[in-house]
Amino acid sequence: MNSRFTNQVVIVTGAASGIGAVIARHFADAGAKLMLSDVNEKQLAAVAEEIAASGREIPAVKAGDLSKEDIAGGLIKSTIDTYGTIDVLVNNAGGGIIKPFLDHTPDTLRTTIDRNLWTTVWCTWHVVPIMKANGYGRVVNVGADSVRNGLWDHAAYNAAKGGVHAMATGLAREFAKDGITFNVVAPCIVNTPQVQKATLMSPQALQRFVDVVPMGRAGEMDEIASMVCYLASKEASFVTGQVISVNGGSTML
Numbered sequence: 705m706n707s708r709f710t711n712q713v714v715i716v717t718g719a720a721s722g723i724g725a726v727i728a729r730h731f732a733d734a735g736a737k738l739m740l741s742d743v744n745e746k747q748l749a750a751v752a753e754e755i756a757a758s759g760r761e762i763p764a765v766k767a768g769d770l771s772k773e774d775i776a777g778g779l780i781k782s783t784i785d786t787y788g789t790i791d792v793l794v795n796n797a798g799g800g801i802i803k804p805f806l807d808h809t810p811d812t813l814r815t816t817i818d819r820n821l822w823t824t825v826w827c828t829w830h831v832v833p834i835m836k837a838n839g840y841g842r843v844v845n846v847g848a849d850s851v852r853n854g855l856w857d858h859a860a861y862n863a864a865k866g867g868v869h870a871m872a873t874g875l876a877r878e879f880a881k882d883g884i885t886f887n888v889v890a891p892c893i894v895n896t897p898q899v900q901k902a903t904l905m906s907p908q909a910l911q912r913f914v915d916v917v918p919m920g921r922a923g924e925m926d927e928i929a930s931m932v933c934y935l936a937s938k939e940a941s942f943v944t945g946q947v948i949s950v951n952g953g954s955t956m957l
């Protein structure tokens with residue numbers, strides 16, 4: 705337990721599972737007032753209960769499909785109704801439908817963009833006016849290192865995550881004088897429960913994603929969450945418009 709985010713209001717999207725749930729726990733351990741959101745209502749409640757049971761401040765929750773403008777707006781409004789302000793938005797909701805480009809259907813392509821890009825666009829669009837009025841804010845997007853190294857079967861996912869990266873650089877310049885920073889954490893393959901399940905089903909398919917990592921392993925969820933928390937903190941006051949890879953060296957520079 706530490707006090708890095710005491711009295712700060714932090715929204716984490718996609719908090720019902722995997723990396724988002726671990727990010728939420730890191731912020732809870734640092735004393736944040738949390739608003740957690742996800743389309744998976746049941747699992748979201750379970751994560752919030754687990755955090756509350758560990759003796760941390762009880763997180764607020766708001767479930768819904770954040771690729772819809774009104775639902776994302778509702779999350780931001782609900783956070784203001786609950787806590788009166790917002791300091792940090794972590795756009796983590798997402799996830800890939802990883803397959804060769806021509807194996808996608810119109811539905812899987814649309815879902816890929818909805819999940820990763822529209823969730824980020826709408827939550828950001830609704831939160832920035834509040835941060836601008838406060839003269840302070842931290843927006844951290846979870847992107848993907850595959851945008852940088854063009855990983856196999858990631859073209860559609862990269863179209864979405866590339867937008868997530870690019871929006872952060874544009875906004876960083878636009879709001880640089882308003883006290884708001886925008887950054888991206890770009891992981892390589894991460895050791896999440898879903899990745900573990902997929903590895904069991906098809907070890908060879910996943911191995912090539914690990915083979916491109918000089919450290920020879922997937923990232924751990926805690927390693928991603930640590931970088932998210934740094935970029936979301938007051939310490940990162942001169943860091944904006946950056947895409948920071950957490951990738952065991954799989955892309956460099």
Ligand SMILES: NC(=O)c1ccc[n+]([C@@H]2O[C@H](COP(=O)([O-])OP(=O)(O)OC[C@H]3O[C@@H](n4cnc5c(N)ncnc54)[C@H](O)[C@@H]3O)[C@@H](O)[C@H]2O)c1
Nearest residue numbers: 718720721722723742743769770771796797798799893894
């Ligand atoms: N796991 C990896 O190897 C890896 C690598 C690079 C980037 N990422 C990114 O990290 C983030 C977390 O991924 P994860 O691996 O923990 O996956 P995950 O599927 O466990 O978590 C993603 C969460 O986002 C939620 N979500 C998806 N669409 C949503 C929507 N429209 N509205 C609200 N919630 C929605 C899901 O319900 C889920 O709980 C994602 O943005 C993902 O693209 C993951």
